[in-house]
Amino acid sequence: PPANVPAVRASLAPDDVVIYHLWAERTVLYVLTVTRNAIVCDRRLLTEADRSHLDELVADFYDPEQRPPIWADDELPALAEWFLPTDGADLLAGARHVYLSPNGIGHQLPMHALHWRGAPLIASHAVSYVPNMAALTTRRAGAGRGPSLVVGVGAFSGAATLEHTEDEARAIAARQPQADLLVGHAATRGAVEARRIDGRLAASPLLHLATHGDDGPVDDPLAACFLLADGAVTGTAMQEWSLTADLVVLSA
Numbered sequence: 001p002p003a004n005v006p007a008v009r010a011s012l013a014p015d016d017v018v019i020y021h022l023w024a025e026r027t028v029l030y031v032l033t034v035t036r037n038a039i040v041c042d043r044r045l046l047t048e049a050d051r052s053h054l055d056e057l058v059a060d061f062y063d064p065e066q067r068p069p070i071w072a073d074d075e076l077p078a079l080a081e082w083f084l085p086t087d088g089a090d091l092l093a094g095a096r097h098v099y100l101s102p103n104g105i106g107h108q109l110p111m112h113a114l115h116w117r118g119a120p121l122i123a124s125h126a127v128s129y130v131p132n133m134a135a136l137t138t139r140r141a142g143a144g145r146g147p148s149l150v151v152g153v154g155a156f157s158g159a160a161t162l163e164h165t166e167d168e169a170r171a172i173a174a175r176q177p178q179a180d181l182l183v184g185h186a187a188t189r190g191a192v193e194a195r196r197i198d199g200r201l202a203a204s205p206l207l208h209l210a211t212h213g214d215d216g217p218v219d220d221p222l223a224a225c226f227l228l229a230d231g232a233v234t235g236t237a238m239q240e241w242s243l244t245a246d247l248v249v250l251s252a
Contacts, residue, residue, distance in 0.1 A: 005039070007137045012036045017095035019085065019111075020133055021103040027051050033088025034133070035095065040088035054082075058108045080114040084121070092116070097126045101133055107221035131222075131239070138242075146203030147178035149195065152210040153187045153229050162252060165210035172208050180204070187211075188230045196241060207248045226250055 008018065018034040029044040046054070057075055083106060085092055092098065098121065100111045112127040113120045121127060130136060152169025154162045166183045173179035180200060182191055195201040209226055216223035222235035 004137060008133045009034060009036050011136045013097070015096040016099065017091055018099045018101060018133060018136065020101040021083065021106050023104045029082060031083065031085050033085040033091045035091050038091055040085065040091060042085050042087050044082050046082065054105065058105055061108065076113055077115040079109065080116065083111060084114055084116060095125065097128065099128050099130050099136060101130050104219065145205065146200055147180040148176040148206035148208065149180045149201060149204040150176070150208045151187045152183040153227065154184070156212060156227055159212050159227055162212065165252070168210045168251065169208065176206065185229050187228050189228050189233055192228065192233065202242045202244055205246050207243065207245045208251065209249065210251045212252050213250050
């Protein structure tokens with residue numbers, strides 16, 4: 001959805017800052033730093049070699065044989081020069097809570113680990129990710145007060161079996177004051193959608209999903225998904241959710 005910038009700024013606390021990325025072209029990145037009282041824009045001009053190198057780093061980051069990626073210590077400081085603000089640095093320095101809104105390939109990078117004044121950003125700031133700035137204008141007013149929604153799926157079509165997820169879901173549900181438990185074949189997209197429509201999903205103070213997740217392709221972050229007994233729930237579908245939960249967990 002389009003962002004109403006005045007509404008975004010009005011939604012921020014005095015010690016909040018938003019770092020919003022926009023790739024205008026393959027090699028042109030805008031870094032917008034937004035606080036309640038100011039907006040500063042940095043423009044990054046990458047060479048084609050720079051962008052190709054960035055693509056290679058992301059491919060390596062998701063190589064299962066590299067955990068953690070071998071380049072992390074050497075490359076993260078340099079990546080900060082592209083993705084963290086320069087002209088907007090004073091706004092970041094004065095903040096406590098950073099909302100990161102990546103764009104394109106940036107969704108695939110650990111932005112919270114980028115170096116800020118000699119240390120990872122997460123070492124000096126609380127960091128949250130948002131899909132876009134407009135999401136900040138719809139933040140919850142208070143936590144849900146209905147049953148916690150707890151989901152556990154162990155058997156899938158086309159994905160490896162997870163042996164203990166249903167037991168995990170039952171154990172989590174048993175610890176809740178109230179729990180709406182969906183396990184096994186009952187954990188379907190239709191069951192979750194029914195709870196979205198009737199408001200139970202929005203009222204849940206805890207959403208615990210013990211199942212498979214998939215990052216999706218690098219260039220389509222909204223294709224990221226989690227699996228239920230009858231198929232995938234994508235990021236696009238989740239944009240329709242209105243959550244007030246204190247905690248959302250994807251456990252696999």
